[in-house]
Amino acid sequence: xxxxxxxxxxxxxxxxxxxxxxxxxxxxxxxxxxxxxxxxxxxxxxxxxxxxxxxxxxxxxxxxxxxxxxxxxxxxxxxxxxxxxxxxxxxxxxxxxxxxxxxxxxxxxxxxxxxxxxxxxxxxxxxxxxxxxxxxxxxxxxxxxxxxxxxxxxxxxxxxxxxxxxxxxxxxxxxxxxxxxxxxxxxxxxxxxxxxxxxxxxxxxxxxxxxxxxxxxxxxxxxxxxxxxxxxxxxxxxxxxxxxxxxxxxxxxxxxxxxxxxxxxxxxxxxxxxxxxxxxxxxxxxxxxxxxxxxxxxxxxxxxxxxxxxxxxxxxxxxxxxxxxxxxxxxxxxxxxxxxxxxxxxxxxxxxxxxxxxxxxxxxxxxxxxxxxxxxxxxxxxxxxxxxxxxxxxxxxxxxxxxxxxxxxxxxxxxxx
Amino acid sequence: xxxxxxxxxxxxxxxxxxxxxxxxxxxxxxxxxxxxxxxxxxxxxxxxxxxxxxxxxxxxxxxxxxxxxxxxxxxxxxxxxxxxxxxxxxxxxxxxxxxxxxxxxxxxxxxxxxxxxxxxxxxxxxxxxxxxxxxxxxxxxxxxxxxxxxxxxxxxxxxxxxxxxxxxxxxxxxxxxxxxxxxxxxxxxxxxxxxxxxxxxxxxxxxxxxxxxxxxxxxxxxxxxxxxxxxxxxxxxxxxxxxxxxxxxxxxxxxxxxxxxxxxxxxxxxxxxxxxxxxxxxxxxxxxxxxxxxxxxxxxxxxxxxxxxxxxxxxxxxxxxxxxxxxxxxxxxxxxxxxxxxxxxxxxxxxxxxxxxxxxxxxxxxxxxxxxxxxxxxxxxxxxxxxxxxxxxxxxxxxxxxxxxxxxxxxxxxxxx
Numbered sequence: 001x002x003x004x005x006x007x008x009x010x011x012x013x014x015x016x017x018x019x020x021x022x023x024x025x026x027x028x029x030x031x032x033x034x035x036x037x038x039x040x041x042x043x044x045x046x047x048x049x050x051x052x053x054x055x056x057x058x059x060x061x062x063x064x065x066x067x068x069x070x071x072x073x074x075x076x077x078x079x080x081x082x083x084x085x086x087x088x089x090x091x092x093x094x095x096x097x098x099x100x101x102x103x104x105x106x107x108x109x110x111x112x113x114x115x116x117x118x119x120x121x122x123x124x125x126x127x128x129x130x131x132x133x134x135x136x137x138x139x140x141x142x143x144x145x146x147x148x149x150x151x152x153x154x155x156x157x158x159x160x161x162x163x164x165x166x167x168x169x170x171x172x173x174x175x176x177x178x179x180x181x182x183x184x185x186x187x188x189x190x191x192x193x194x195x196x197x198x199x200x201x202x203x204x205x206x207x208x209x210x211x212x213x214x215x216x217x218x219x220x221x222x223x224x225x226x227x228x229x230x231x232x233x234x235x236x237x238x239x240x241x242x243x244x245x246x247x248x249x250x251x252x253x254x255x256x257x258x259x260x261x262x263x264x265x266x267x268x269x270x271x272x273x274x275x276x277x278x279x280x281x282x283x284x285x286x287x288x289x290x291x292x293x294x295x296x297x298x299x300x301x302x303x304x305x306x307x308x309x310x311x312x313x314x315x316x317x318x319x320x321x322x323x324x325x326x327x328x329x330x331x332x333x334x335x336x337x338x339x340x341x342x343x344x345x346x347x348x349x350x351x352x353x354x355x356x357x358x359x360x361x362x363x364x365x366x367x368x369x370x371x372x373x374x375x376x377x378x379x380x381x382x383x384x385x386x387x388x389x390x391x392x393x394x395x396x397x398x399x400x401x402x403x404x405x406x407x408x409x410x411x412x413x414x415x416x417x
Numbered sequence: 418x419x420x421x422x423x424x425x426x427x428x429x430x431x432x433x434x435x436x437x438x439x440x441x442x443x444x445x446x447x448x449x450x451x452x453x454x455x456x457x458x459x460x461x462x463x464x465x466x467x468x469x470x471x472x473x474x475x476x477x478x479x480x481x482x483x484x485x486x487x488x489x490x491x492x493x494x495x496x497x498x499x500x501x502x503x504x505x506x507x508x509x510x511x512x513x514x515x516x517x518x519x520x521x522x523x524x525x526x527x528x529x530x531x532x533x534x535x536x537x538x539x540x541x542x543x544x545x546x547x548x549x550x551x552x553x554x555x556x557x558x559x560x561x562x563x564x565x566x567x568x569x570x571x572x573x574x575x576x577x578x579x580x581x582x583x584x585x586x587x588x589x590x591x592x593x594x595x596x597x598x599x600x601x602x603x604x605x606x607x608x609x610x611x612x613x614x615x616x617x618x619x620x621x622x623x624x625x626x627x628x629x630x631x632x633x634x635x636x637x638x639x640x641x642x643x644x645x646x647x648x649x650x651x652x653x654x655x656x657x658x659x660x661x662x663x664x665x666x667x668x669x670x671x672x673x674x675x676x677x678x679x680x681x682x683x684x685x686x687x688x689x690x691x692x693x694x695x696x697x698x699x700x701x702x703x704x705x706x707x708x709x710x711x712x713x714x715x716x717x718x719x720x721x722x723x724x725x726x727x728x729x730x731x732x733x734x735x736x737x738x739x740x741x742x743x744x745x746x747x748x749x750x751x752x753x754x755x756x757x758x759x760x761x762x763x764x765x766x767x768x769x770x771x772x773x774x775x776x777x778x779x780x781x782x783x784x785x786x787x788x789x790x791x792x793x794x795x796x797x798x799x800x801x802x803x804x805x806x807x808x809x810x811x812x813x814x815x816x817x818x819x820x821x822x823x824x825x826x827x828x829x830x831x832x833x834x
Contacts, residue, residue, distance in 0.1 A: 005482070005484075006484070007484055007536075007539050007540075007545070007548040007550060008539050009538065009539050009541075011538075030539070033535045033538065035488070035489035035491065035492075035493060035531055035535070036489070036491060036493045036522070038491075039489040039490075039491040040489065041486055041487065041488045041489055041531075041535055042486055042487040043486050044484045044485060044486060047485050047486055047487060050487075065422070067422075067423070067424055067461045068461060068464050069458055069459055069460050069461060069464055070458065070459040070464060070467075071452070071458045072452040072453070072456040072457065072458055072572055073456075073555060073557075073572055074452065074453060074455075074456040074557075074571065074572050075452075076452060076453045095514040095515075095522075096514060097512040097513060097514045097524070097559075098512075099559060099571075100559055100560075100561045105453070105512075107514070107524075114452055114458070118450045118452070118458055119424075121426065121428075121450065122424050122425050122426050122447070123424075124426075128424070131424040133424060138490060138555070140490075140491075142514075142516060142517055143517075144517045154491065154516075155489055155490055155491050
């Protein structure tokens, strides 16, 4: 894409009301726009990153048997009354509204109730189980405060998968597969080194839930971490009893701040019982379906990647989710030779299917360099009068900072390697 | 995909509360699930159709220079007060809610206000124009009645593109390109033969807007159509004066019901002026940006295709947006030979990248045939003891109803042609 066509502009100063470094950088670089506290527009560069994160998540959910749907955002209160979660005293993040006939509706904070109700049409026998159903869609949570930018939004994209099993043993098998899939997702987006399976509070039907927590100063959660054992405990369940159960000692755990990037939960029959989601087992006996839920917020993942990978100049995207793979900078577009070589290289990259942002604008070299660092595309390639005399291009790798002069052919070969 | 894995079930009876044939068939075939009046879950088969329609629309919007974003659904009332559209007396389809601090928020019915406000960060000079920005996202309209299924939903997916131009002449150029892109979209999804550019009411800044109306008995609109001249007039502007202006005679127009599948609108400076979206022109004078808006609802397109293409047995999908291209039916999976040939054919289709729903279930031939007709995948291919003796498969084309016995190789060749 030609940067002269990209409609967004960067800005030098971060908005004063943004505390989180991720929100500051994403706003400055024109990836997002704050519409109101906790609600962000994704602009083209941010949309591209989000789409890539979503693709990774979708692929891994399909790989473990997930079938994609899109559930309604508008929620029928009757379903939530059955599970006693309609009352604001029970669930305090509702956005509620009314139909014209004065009937209440809510905006989905999560979808256990509506998917359990919907599945009653499609599950009747043990032969219909197990099933795994997911969606990637916006959720709404009326947070009292929304100060962490995209890390805790009121309106946000979420992948939520729900599993439906015959019994606990069948749920356990999938739960372990989901854990592996989550690790694979965080590996692919570049977060796995600092992301840990974390024991968190369970519910009526399970002692613990599991979070995936990424160690990061900006995190709102506190966890107790053993890097050696690759495990952590959320502060909310950090007790002597839990330590004993998990075979951990206080001395081997460090207290760190972390961002919850994923959450998986054994729901048991908490939702299926009140909503009447049952099946006939092999003995002809009707039993409630055993459920699990598995969430990841792609926007929060994006913000977490920025929190982890940036420097004083800007963001540093992993190749897997970068908005473009290559940022091609032509210094002085009015130099005919420069324009000609840059155009040619741009055409070659397009032909090879290498996603490129081509800075063809008539602005100073300093502006181009500063914006390239801010936007943080993995490979910055400069074509200028200076590089032309050497018959090379200047290649800078944003992550390592390493700069080299290479012939276009040598660099393209390296890119394809 | 193996049908034994697909979690949805079909049903013989349509829900009693669905009037529209599209909602009846889509529900019976397990494409959608009604959560409440006007809010539908898209189930895997429906999701696949929707995804394909969305892909077609996205491709055509990118082809005319559209850049994709996702705007917030939560709306800041302050923006809408500036254009006098916050009051329910002015815009009567709002869903409104409140933040915890009692501040009002609305759910986006459309996005002129918020996109104009956002673009003030990115448009400052004539050099920044023209720009074309689109999103594909849910909208909410609190309709008094929602009786037409997916044809008039309260929560629905919409592609809305907004154009930003220096002046009317520049807007006019893009407006014509958008018209062409819309015709191309309707051609690709199979609706173009019966879809007509229709003059409809304009606003302060333009005499007319243009709708794309698909002739269909289920339509809620009435239009006056000249097939010969490939043009129509919406009843709302059907006056002698308009007829004269458009050079049309009453005698050459037929009155028909139609579904509005798209709408394009010259907004002029109606939104840019109150929201302060201006630019410095070549003479250094600050002027308001000239806007246009361009909408299509993918869910309504899907329902319209069903209204147009169905018979007494079920739906008939055009190949371009069918959930799968091939429905492979193995009759008697307990016949080892049948299973073996069907598995082999399924593997071949998968290898060739031909999307196939493989009915590998242990149900009667009658059930399989009935469901295949209901779901309406373009090519039905039967492997049975009978076809095996002929060393052929039975191929039925859903649209034409033509049935033939062909060798697998001959049929695959035809599919690839």
